Amino acid sequence: MKIIVQNEKEKDLIKRFVDLLTEYYGLDALEIHDDEMSKYPDEIPRLNADEYKLLYEEFRDRSITIDENIEEMLFENDDVITGTCKVCGIQTCGRVNGESVTYSDYLHSMSKEQQDKWLCLTCYEKQQETPA
Structure with a gap:
């Protein structure tokens, strides 16, 4: 997965966010989310376990690049x-x-x-x- 940001400060923010998702919460948080979302089956789109794993791996192996030509967050x-x-x-x-x-x-x-x-x-x- 490639994430493009406008500057170094945004790159650091995204890196900390992704690290939080993949290293601190990891798949356990996604399973908790799935359990919570199952209470509302018709209201919130859900991901299956394979989709969770795919996104987890993509985020973990992400590449964050800077492009000063895009708008800042x-x-x-x-x-x-x-x-x-x-x-x-x-x-x-x-x-x-x-x-x-x-x-x-x-x-x-x-x-x-x-x-x-x-x-x-x-x-x-x-x-x-x-x-x-």
């Missing part, structure tokens, strides 16, 4: 970015511009360096009004 909402305002102490989520968040944006915004600078919208606007 995006979070659906910007509320994945959270922080505590360094001025007033309120916890907020999202970004001022409300734009989509790439995985790289997320890692940057959630870094200790950025979290130490976090401002809520009110304090950010006050700071913008105050001359330096």
Whole structure:
């Protein structure tokens, strides 16, 4: 199986995810999933044991490559970015511009360096009004 991502950070994320599936949970998790899904036979498509094994092997033997020409992974909402305002102490989520968040944006915004600078919208606007 070949998985294509946009950058090294995404490659690391996918590698950790696949390792979690294949090394930590493995086929046992798939069997638990199958047992759970059997409770809803008409609602959720199921995989048979051979299909599980095929996917397990494919994921385990995957190749992750980078193609900078594809789009970066995006979070659906910007509320994945959270922080505590360094001025007033309120916890907020999202970004001022409300734009989509790439995985790289997320890692940057959630870094200790950025979290130490976090401002809520009110304090950010006050700071913008105050001359330096």
